[in-house]
Amino acid sequence: MEILILVDSGSTHCFIDERLAETIQLPAIGNPLTVRVADGEQLESRQLQGTIQWEMQGNKFTHQFNTLKLGSYHMVLGVDWLARYSPIEFDFRQLSMKFLQGKQPVELKREISKTKLKAIKGSKLAKWKKKQTYGITVQLYVMKEGEEDTEVIPAEMKSLLDQFEGVFAEPQGMPPRRSHDHSIPLK
Template identity: 40%
Template sequence: MRVMGKIGGQSITILIDTGSTHNFLDPAVFEKAKLHADCVDKVKVRVASGELLSSVGRCKEVRVKIQGVIFVVDVHVLVLAGCDMVLGMQWLRELGTVLWNFNKLSMKFSKDGKEVSLQGLVATKLIEEGSLSQFNKLESRGVVLQVVEGEEVDSAATKAEVPRDLQELLDQFSEVFQEPKGLPPTRSHDHSIPLVSNAKPISQRPYRYPYFQKDEIERIVEELLSSGVIRPSHSPYSSPVLLLVRKADGTW
């Protein structure tokens, strides 16, 4: 959940993250607010990309104002992406019992004997060009507009062009480079996986895959079934499904 806050009069975007063990502050905010850090107390953090980053140091008792409420927190100075500050479990544990409403992006808790309610930022959609005329009817209301210059991008143009000599080679041997439509021809020595005598299938729990990969996995499986590369099987032996990282052009 994201909220807006202030450090020393400087507006910042704060990510409240239950998946983060510590509190973090971006170096840009750290320098602007002229804070002081203990360079000895450093931590190493593995971010979502798998990269291991090291913090600059730790700032103690940083005053953060969120929606009119002052919080005093200790933060580690670390380069962040997408926000200026992260408040993790280090901060959430100090709040005690927290009531979350993820539909409304809000959280409630008690601080100094008073009930505090924080409202998260709600993502806004871009206004379509045809909808701008509707704002003429809102004469008695205040409207904030942000003009963004749009540009239609041809997906084909984003792909790297194939060198001419390489394209001629691909055209000359197009049959070799065609997308396979089925299994390769039968060979004199067929592929087989010999099993050890009296071997039993390995007992292993199936692992979960992200929901956004579901449609792509089902599409690939259906494509392999229709081309004859795979077939339905009730064998006790199986292999896991592995879907690689999405490419820049949107494919897998």
């Protein structure tokens, strides 16, 4: 089975996606632990019974993992895994890392993969969103630099915009003085 692994020095522990753990029937033990992720969201995590062994770029590793809803990755290797092989030499230009595993030198390099974009209809997206407990949806559109937005405005809307042109005009400076002006003191 091929999986996507993120090496994350901002993560205190190693995590495996909870769906993957269920799929390969890895039992979780103990009470759930609350984990705060990068965006501030709090998620439940459980420790897996025993260690997991995996192979990465021809090197075999074993470590203890917790479950977590990861979304984009199957595994996150955190500081607890990195500390095990410290000191580590990182090359951020080549996106590689070197360390010793026992007395054996190991070099892990970035995986070069092409992003695949796939267009789907709105109805299919709605069905997908109902099934998923988490995920990412992206809408992309192409714009050329210096090109005006050629959005077509329906006739009814154009008439309304023309009728109230002063209301919809871009603001020019501060608003006019009113009988009930107020200010918001800032510290």
